[in-house]
Amino acid sequence: MSDKLTFHFDVDGESFVSAGQASVQVKKNLRELGLPPEVIRRVSIAMYEGEINMVIHANGGVADVDVYEDKVVIVLDDKGPGIKDVALAMQEGYSTASDQVRSLGFGAGMGLPNMKRYTDDMVIETVVGVGTKITMTIRL
Amino acid sequence: MTVKDLIEKHGFTPLSLPDPERTVSGCYIGDLLSWVMGRAKGDNVWLTIMSNVNTVAVASLSDVSLVLLAENVRPEDAVLSVAEAKGVNVAATELPLYEAALALRQDV
Numbered sequence: 237m238s239d240k241l242t243f244h245f246d247v248d249g250e251s252f253v254s255a256g257q258a259s260v261q262v263k264k265n266l267r268e269l270g271l272p273p274e275v276i277r278r279v280s281i282a283m284y285e286g287e288i289n290m291v292i293h294a295n296g297g298v299a300d301v302d303v304y305e306d307k308v309v310i311v312l313d314d315k316g317p318g319i320k321d322v323a324l325a326m327q328e329g330y331s332t333a334s335d336q337v338r339s340l341g342f343g344a345g346m347g348l349p350n351m352k353r354y355t356d357d358m359v360i361e362t363v364v365g366v367g368t369k370i371t372m373t374i375r376l
Numbered sequence: 377m378t379v380k381d382l383i384e385k386h387g388f389t390p391l392s393l394p395d396p397e398r399t400v401s402g403c404y405i406g407d408l409l410s411w412v413m414g415r416a417k418g419d420n421v422w423l424t425i426m427s428n429v430n431t432v433a434v435a436s437l438s439d440v441s442l443v444l445l446a447e448n449v450r451p452e453d454a455v456l457s458v459a460e461a462k463g464v465n466v467a468a469t470e471l472p473l474y475e476a477a478l479a480l481r482q483d484v
């Protein structure tokens with residue numbers, strides 16, 4: 237299958253202020269490609285939630301977005317602490333975010349559920365103490 | 377109704393209006409960013425008191441037409457510059473959230 241386009245980003249784990257930049261850039265790129273607005277919205281939101289999680293919970297990581305003829309695939313890969321109980325983390329309202337992070341509006345425990353909801357497929361590979369890799373697919 | 381007309385009609389204070397002709401349709405109220413991303417719809421007015429730079433990113437990604445800051449909350453200038461650059465409309469009102477929502481009721 238031919239790869240239309242790929243984007244790669246290093247997501248800085250230090251800064252909340254710049255957090256979201258990769259997602260905003262992807263949104264711009266997909267718009268230029270002429271993808272339907274609803275697809276762009278789903279990709280942007282799912283990616284933003286994953287990007288923020290890497291910043292808040294995992295000290296940053298890398299993000300790759302591949303645009304194919306029939307799908308968009310987002311891969312978020314970090315070397316953070318990993319997720320001990322994925323089923324628990326997937327529950328709406330579960331969050332280990334700090335008070336400081338909560339004061340910025342994060343920490344509702346809705347990020348992973350949103351990622352699942354806005355994508356057609358989501359796979360979480362995580363090892364405690366090693367890192368987390370999340371692969372999300374949105375079909376066009 | 378457009379963002380510009382809505383702001384004029386209610387006397388809201390425009391803070392960043394890079395896209396004034398956008399249509400407003402519906403409203404979502406909330407301060408927790410992931411709730412907004414999960415629930416707000418495109419073209420909604422997002423009524424909130426959360427005014428940091430992440431607000432702008434969320435507004436952009438969830439494609440709301442206007443961030444309306446209640447209780448006269450004012451973001452830092454740097455946040456407004458980002459909003460301008462990202463095409464995110466932001467306005468403020470002195471009304472609390474509930475009263476602001478009631479005021480919007482017929483228009484969105």
Ligand SMILES: Nc1ncnc2c1ncn2[C@@H]1O[C@H](COP(=O)(O)OP(=O)(O)OP(=O)(O)O)[C@@H](O)[C@H]1O
Nearest residue numbers: 289293294325331332342343344345346347348410
């Ligand atoms: N990349 C990650 N590395 C390690 N832990 C993670 C990662 N992503 C999520 N988690 C864990 O899963 C929990 C739930 O994540 P989720 O995104 O749903 O909520 P949140 O980030 O805490 O809050 P919100 O997304 O609503 O701002 C987090 O609180 C954290 O404990």
Ligand SMILES: [Mg+2]
Nearest residue numbers: 285289347348
């Ligand atoms: Mg999250």
